[in-house]
Amino acid sequence: MNRSMINLTRGVPPPDVFPVEDLIECGEVALRRDPAILLQYNQGGYAPLREWVADQHGVPPEQVFMGNSSLEVFSFITQVLVQSGDRAFVESPTYDRSITLLRRTGAEVVGVSLEGDGVDLNLLEAELDRGAPSLIYLITDFQNPMGVTTTLQKRERLAALAREHGLWLVEDSPYRRLRYWGEDVPSLWSLAPERVLHMSSFSKVLAPGLRLGYVIGPQPVIAGLSEWAVDSHIGPVLPTQGMVYEYCRRGMLDSNIERLKEVYRPRLDAIRTALENHLPEVDWTDPQGGFFVSGFLPEGTDVVDLRARAAEMGLKLSDGRGFFPNPDDGRRFLRIPFCSLTEEEIREGVSRLARLMQEG
């Protein structure tokens, strides 16, 4: 393999997995069927898709809010449920943009360490004693950036704490259906539907450019989000929703997800093996799905310095600090997304990383 740059930063699907022809066909069918709806202003989104999503989760459509991406949905959630000066808890590390959105409300964002089986509940309970937050944001399946899945035991305790303290759990679940091995763990939402907002997205199971995400939750919260949304975007982008509805109506989403798993499973296998072979001294996470593997590099390693040297070697690494509410906690943290790399790129990328670490 030549010295072309290997990018170990991008948590996005590779473009060659997009079902382009099917989406073109579904988009055309949808637009021809419902042009007056899909090209007009509309509050609340395309009703057939909302009903389809509701059906999938066994709830009435009034419990579904759809927005332009799950990030937009989360931004509305923060604006509706969090006031300036509130506390908001997140896993540490967590998805960097969620930290930013919570901070924009003026909330104090408190990071609670994430362990290999979910958030550290002792630390969480100690923080609750200091002051309950308005919400706890959790990525329970194949977490971004760690790859960790929260155990059922921890989910049950989180559900109990939410009930006890009357707080919201926001469960962000874009990777849940991308499980390559093992059994699903019941969602937080299934354990405490009255205290959980369960978010998901078509970005990772279909295509991110669609910008289509949603949240399931209690009807009064969904009504509040819908009201907020009208004054923020009037209504979501509808041609996308029509296209995706037609795709789902034809039963294509499930087969697409199966196809994606066949592409991603060997890539996760390849990165596990490469990390075991080349960098066994690091305690890497061991995900069974999703997009990410991660680890804390040995004491004394500084990812900032490592990134600079990596670039010279044709390797792009992410800055781990962005995933932590307290950035210094991420100086040794490395997230490695594997889905958009071929197995050969994975092997070469990890071998370059190992050489870098030896030289360090």
Ligand SMILES: Cc1ncc(COP(=O)(O)O)c(C=O)c1O
């Ligand atoms: C945990 C998590 N939430 C939300 C998003 C954003 O999803 P969307 O494309 O629906 O905005 C991502 C994307 O990487 C993510 O990892």
